[in-house]
Amino acid sequence: MGDSITVVLVSALFILITSYIVSTAFYNVLNFEVQAKKHSRTANNNIVSSNKKENVQTGASPSNITIGGENSFVATNTTQGSSISHSISNLKSAEKLANQEKHFAQSKLRQVLAETIPHQYIVVLKNGVTESAQSIAQQAISGGGIVPFVYNNAIKGFAIKIANKLVLNSILSNPSVDFVEPDIKVQAFSQVASTGYSRVGGPLSIINGSHPRVVNAGIAIIDTGIDFTHPELNVYKQVSFVPGTSAANDDNGHGTAVAGIVAAEDNSVGVVGIAPGARLWAIKVLDRSGSGSMSSIIEGIDYVTQNAGQIDAANLSFGCKCTSFALDTAINNSVAAGVTFVVAAGNAGEDASLWSPASNPNVISVAAMADSDGKCGGLGPQTPYGPDDSLASFSNYGSKVTIAAPGVNIHTTYLGSSYATLSGTSVAAPFVTGAAALYHSLHPTASPAQVRDALVSLGSTATTACNGGGPGYFNNPHGNEPLLYIGSFAHG
The missing domain is CATH 3.30.70.80 (Peptidase S8 propeptide/proteinase inhibitor I9)
Incomplete structure (x- = not known):
């Protein structure tokens, strides 16, 4: 019995002694690592601080600052090593700063x-x-x-x-x-007509000089408004139906882009629209985010109808996957009053019959095609949304689509008297709106139905031979709607 107790006591004592030795060793190792990390942080902070000063003086990118590289501080377990390393680092930084300050003014x-x-x-x-x-x-x-x-x-x-x-x-x-x-010295750039403009025959109506440089037509841009200050846009009248706003000055850019494709002036600078210099009615129904209520949109259409005697065409580059009888009724009554409505088919890559107002049978619904060289034949470079002369990959399609127009990489007006390159059925529809206004200016008594029929009959179809220029069809696996072409009437 006594021997057993002795064995137990000896074993316990051995365990206590062993634990003490191990814990002491672990503490020393841990303390060494903590001190090393502390020194490392201090040194690296010094390097970062020094480099930040260099960055201010030289304009160097922060990406050029190296932390933990071959010249960085390496922690030791002695104060002397830390001090020496700090001194070297500070000396190098001081030398750099001295050299920078020497040439600071000249830099x-x-x-x-x-x-x-x-x-x-x-x-x-x-x-x-x-x-x-x-x-x-x-x-x-x-x-x-x-x-x-x-x-x-x-x-x-x-x-x-x-x-x-x-x-x-x-x-x-x-x-x-x-x-x-x-x-x-700065030289103004010459006028840029996007490839889409050439593809629909736009230059023919302007360059040969047989058509007035200012189109006598009124066009409603029902959108986010128009930049009133843009030198290429003839804003004739404006009104806003967006709550909290008092004017139709564009605060988004979408409406200004649409307006430029429709009617940018032919003034040898910037871009040129399909109906250059036409009178633009800025009707703001969408807010700065590009959103709006159906009630605001209908109010805008109501305003257009009220002024139908002065407005020949209206552009609606918006829509929803919905059905609105109120919207359809408003559009139908406005069309009956003599206004041609052109709308974007939508950018969902699906059947346009699911979208409003694109599915309205009394509007001209426009799909987007991809063009990269302004010529038929499909020989141009690939575009971001499909091969040259093909239906744009994002475009809605189907039996509700009336006509197609270029809608990829379209150069147009933008906010702040600037320009932008955009893609979408939102920028395809304005080509047709401009064409409708241009046709109406040449045929003042034409009804919206007659304008629509004319654009359809004069457009390029699958049987149109490619002559190496604008006329000619495109690869359209989802339908057979014509491709807008105005060269056949705009200068005749």
Whole structure:
């Protein structure tokens, strides 16, 4: 009995001693790792901080900062190693900063790969500078510079013409100056007609000079509004039915893009529409997100009907997978009043009979085809939405579709007097709307049904021979609707 107790006590003592030894060793290892990580974080933070300073001075991309690379700090278990490594790191950073500061002022002078205007520069101040651009510009003027422009909105700064390098260096050394770049010569681009415009015969109606450069027609753009300030768009009247808005100025871009395809002016710049210079009625029914209520849309159509004597065609580049009898009734009554309605078939790649207003039998419903070279024959490059001269992969189709038009990579007007390249049945429909207005301007007594029939009969079909130009059909596995072509009537 006594021997058993002795064995148990000895065993317990052995376990306690072993546990103490193991735990002490583990603690030492853990403490070493913690200290090493602590040193590593401190050193790496120092490197990051130093590199951040370099980034501010040199404009280097953060992606160029290397953490944990071959020159980074390696932790040791001695304070001396840490101090030496820190010293090396700080010394390298100091050397870099010294070299950067040496050429800091000169580095503010940007180089441009363009034809420059001698001794003329654009000075841009830093964000957050409290001193006015006018005040800093005045200092340059005092040194003999000529300041033609002071900028306070898009940028903060000024333009200056100065031949004295000492004055230029003084500007470069000003801590409020972010950068200076030489002024350059800029040449306006020539007018760009998208390949889609050529494909439907648009240039023929303008280039040969046999058709007026301004189409005498009124066109309603029922959409997100139109950019009133765009120099290529003749906004005749405007109204908004979007709650919380008082004008139809576009805050989305969709309506402005549609308007440009329909009627951008033929003014040798930018783009040209199918019915150049026609009177545009900006009717805003969709908000800045491109959404709107059916009640707002119907109110817009009601407004068009009220002014049917002045509006020849209306474009609706929107829809829903739905049925609305109220919408159909409103459209039908407006068509009866003499307005030709053109609508986008939809971008779901399915039967248009499921979509409204595309399924309305009294509208011209438009599918989108892909074109990349402005010519028939399907020999152009592949587009993002299918081969050249094919039904666009996103386009709705079927028996409810009346006609097809180019709808891929269409260059058109956009917000801020700019331009954009877009795809969709939303940009295919405006080709037909412009064509309808153009036809009506040549045949003022034509009814909407007659306009529709004319566009269908004059379009390219499967039997139309390709002559290497615009006329000619396209690969359409889902139907046999004609492809819009206006060259056959627009200049005849």
